[in-house]
Amino acid sequence: MHVGLEHYLVVSALLFCLGLLGVVLRRNLLVIYMSLELMLNASNLALVAFSRFNGHLNGQVMVFFIITVAAAEVSVGLALIVALYRKRQTAHVEDLTTMKL
Amino acid sequence: MNYSLTILEMAVIALGLGLLLLDLWTPAGQKRQLGYVAAAALGFVLLFSFSSLVDSGVTATAFNGMYVQDDLALFFKRFFLLTAILVLVMSVEFADCIPTGISEFYALILFALSGMMVAASTNDFSLLFVAVELITVTFYVLTSFQRSRLASLEAGVKYLILGALSSAFMVFGIALVFGTTGKLNFTELAGVAAQFSADKVFLLGLLLVLVGLGFKIAAFPFQIWAPDVYQGSPAPTTAFLAVGSKAAGFVLLLRVLFGAVPEVTAHWTRLLMAISAATILYGNLCAIPQRNLKRLLGYSSIANAGYMLLGVAALSRAGQSAVLFYLGGYLFTVLAAFTVICLVMRRIGGEDISALAGLNQRSPFLAVTMTLAMVSLAGIPPLAGFFGKFLLLKAAVEQGAPNHAYYWLVAVAIVGVVISLYYYFGVVRAIYWSEQPADLSPIQISTPIKVCLCLCVLGMFVLGLFPGVVVNVAANAVATLKF
Secondary structure, three states: OOOOHHHHHHHHHHHHHHHHHHHHHOOEHHHHHHHHHHHHHHHHHHHHHHHHHHOOOHHHHHHHHHHHHHHHHHHHHHHHHHHHHHHHOOOEHHHOOOOOO | OOHHHHHHHHHHHHHHHHHHHHHHOOOHHHHHHHHHHHHHHHHHHHHHOOOOOOOOOOOEEEOOOOEEEOHHHHHHHHHHHHHHHHHHHHHHHHHHHOOOOHHHHHHHHHHHHHHHHHHHOEOEHHHHHHHHHHHHHHHHHHHOOOOOOHHHHHHHHHHHHHHHHHHHHHHHHHHHHHHHHOOOEHHHHHHHHHHHOOOHHHHHHHHHHHHHHHHHHOOOOOOOHHHHHHHHOOHHHHHHHHHHHHHHHHHHHHHHHHHHOHHHHHHHHHHHHHHHHHHHHHHHHHHOOOOEHHHHHHHHHHHHHHHHHHHHHOOOHHHHHHHHHHHHHHHHHHHHHHHHHHHHHOOOOOOEHHHHOOHHHHOHHHHHHHHHHHHHHHOOOOOHHHHHHHHHHHHHHHOOOOOOHHHHHHHHHHHHHHHHHHHHHHHHHHHHOOOOOOOOOOOOOOHHHHHHHHHHHHHHHHHHHOOHHHHHHHHHHHHHOOO
8 A cells, every 4th residue: 555645644643632632531641741752743644744735845854853842841841740740749730720810 | 044133122121131130240239229220221122222233224044034123123122122111210219128138039020021022033833832831930930939927929920820721722722723724824824824714623723822922911701800910910910911911912813814824814893892801891891899009900901901902903004003002101101000009018918009108208209190191091181091092092983984893992992991980099099099098108219210210101191282293103113014
């Protein structure tokens, strides 16, 4: 079977939707955060596929930026979630209720 | 390639790193003074931005056209520098509430500032992404800086999850735009955007990019985070978020809508108008029952994003320059309000409006400043907020003849202004006409804060009474944009 651009894009769209579902449905902060990374990687896959099949290198360079930024974001994010866990002894979104109308 | 164009950003980053080093040799008791050092150094950078070395009057690009230095970029860079100076002075006052790492707090403000300055010069989707993330990731830390306060941590986590979600949408949007057109550069994209204006995938990609930018400016329906994050963050962070981060969102929005895809934007009038109207109504209606001052200003900032989107939706040069003018007035107004909040509230835990009771006896100066800020936000002449709103509405009315929907939008905006009178004057009432203030001890105000507040008040009056100069500067700044 010949694997073309469409196949990669379908996988990328599936990954993106799975990530979005995870963010919406899951209640644990760490799992939500993992799903967010899945969404970013879906975009990475799409960018690399577009780059490969359309013959522009720009998309692949963009992927390097995204990977780097995502790493920075994860380090800050995990530190934040750990700090919250120490204070609150929970990592569930239902417990984030200090501020309400 | 012309690296010297980025001299302002490099100066700010060097200053941030230098501050972290300086922290090592500064005794613990004097660390808070580093904020004044940073503010003074930024003052020099601001002055330097007016020199002919930086402001050469011609549009120049660097990094293969990714980075552009034009009047629009310089306008926003000066705007961000001024914001950061005022926020730094405010942070020095706030240092009591941050037990450790105040120097890091200052340095992070500088790094966020450098992100905003890069955002002002963005001419490429990859630079847009990096600039947005530099601002957002820094703000995750700034938001949750009071680690001993649960509200601060909670605000940080909420901002983190929703911020990461919006940037995931934005990156996917960029991937789709790149996939259909093969371009990431705004100038190149503007050349081919017309032929893709019917391509569904391309339009979906642009919409997803707008989701990411809508999150930054807190436009409906991406405003969910704003009230909680505004309430939970330390006061200087909230002020920086309200002015700097929002303005960065708007400059990127202007660059994308009118620099990269003007042909597509022309078809999106209705969408922009609907978002603007919904944002104005949501912000103003939800602000009515609020008792927490920072949360109230959070909703007010949503409403203000709506007013500015009205200028964007007008799709005219007048509308674009009105957005810039409005942001100028918004800077002085909001920073004055947050400085007063910071000074009054730092001794007490909560931020309820009732804490302002008796402020006119505790410090008449702060009371007058807060009142002027509220009057300006409400859009009453002769202050900056009035003239800004006037320009925005005028730009929309001018477009009304061919498209009557603009009249409805203006009507919605006026309804919003009328609603806002109620809650802004609730704050003024709390200052002057509340019964039984518990605490009547006078509030100490340091000289730098006094200077900053005077500057804010002066700014509000000058922009309201003599708007000519800034109107001209704003009109020049948007001359490079298309519509």
